[in-house]
Amino acid sequence: MPEMPEVETIRRTLTGKVEGRTIIRVQVGLSRLIKWPTASEFQAIIVGQTITSLGRRGKYLLFYLDNKYVMVVHLRMTGRLYYVTEDIVYDRFTHIIFDLDNGDTLLYADTRTLGTLYLLPQEELWRIAGLSSMGPEPLSDEFTLEYFTGMVNKRQAKIKPVLLNQKLIGGLGNIYVDEALAIAGIDPERPANSINETEARYLYQAVNQVIADGIAHGGTTFRDYRDGAGKSGSHQLHLNVYGRTNEPCHRCGTPISRKEVAGRGTHYCPNCQK
DSSP, X not given: OOOHHHXXXXXXXXXXXXXXXXXXEEEESOGGGEEESOHHHHHHHHTTOBEEEEEEETTEEEEEETTSEEEXXXXXXXXXXXXXXXXXXXXXXXXXXXXXXXXXXXXXXXXXXXXXXXXXEGGGGGGXXXXXXXXXXXXXTTOOHHHHHHHHHTOOSBHHHHHHOTTTSSSOOHHHHHHHHHHHTOOTTSBGGGOOHHHHHHHHHHHHHHHHHHXXXXXXXXXXXXXXXXXXXXXXXXXXXTTOTTSXXXXXXXXXXXXXXXXXXXXXXXXXXX
16 A cells, blocks of 8 residues: 555655646546545536645645645555556556646556545545544654654554554554564564653654655555656665565564564564564
């Protein structure tokens, strides 16, 4: 699933291409991807509107339109949103096509068709539960060390599912949680409230670091993820533990292990993260 660095990279690579562009036609090949309103209403509202700005909140992309509506896109597992400047042959996974006033096209493709699109007035974004209940994001002003330490200290659950909880921290996913825990030297199954003040500070710094690094490298590509220009990211070349089962730890040489934590495949160093 694209996480915060991947979605932010998509936003950055699309912003200069779509801002100021008017949507002149929308072709919907799979209407169930549009969760609100109906596909026909979606088309009627959005056609003729200009994209004034492109924002992001957590793993959601927000296209602000000049009629004060917002198109909200969540890519889920395999969604791809990218811009093309020439005629291409659409594959069977291309489900929604936005034709723009300059002759270019914005495409939404999705292999597993789990993504979601909404079109709502700006004042009604609260209707999207995952968006309205989201916690502060790493690298934001709201994501302070005090907030993070207090949040961790109050919870008895294992630290990994605490970090994955979007109501507590927006945008973190499996890859970057594993990486942050590895950098901080914390076992993913440790109870959150067992983490002391010093460890919490290291983990807070690690969370911010892995997100910043992921953005700097254009995101992590293993299979489906591409940025807004259709290019792969390179952060997979810089990972410490994720996807490196049985490979040596960069720090101590111990083979990286994999186990299930809270139903998620989890990568860690059994020596550095005791």
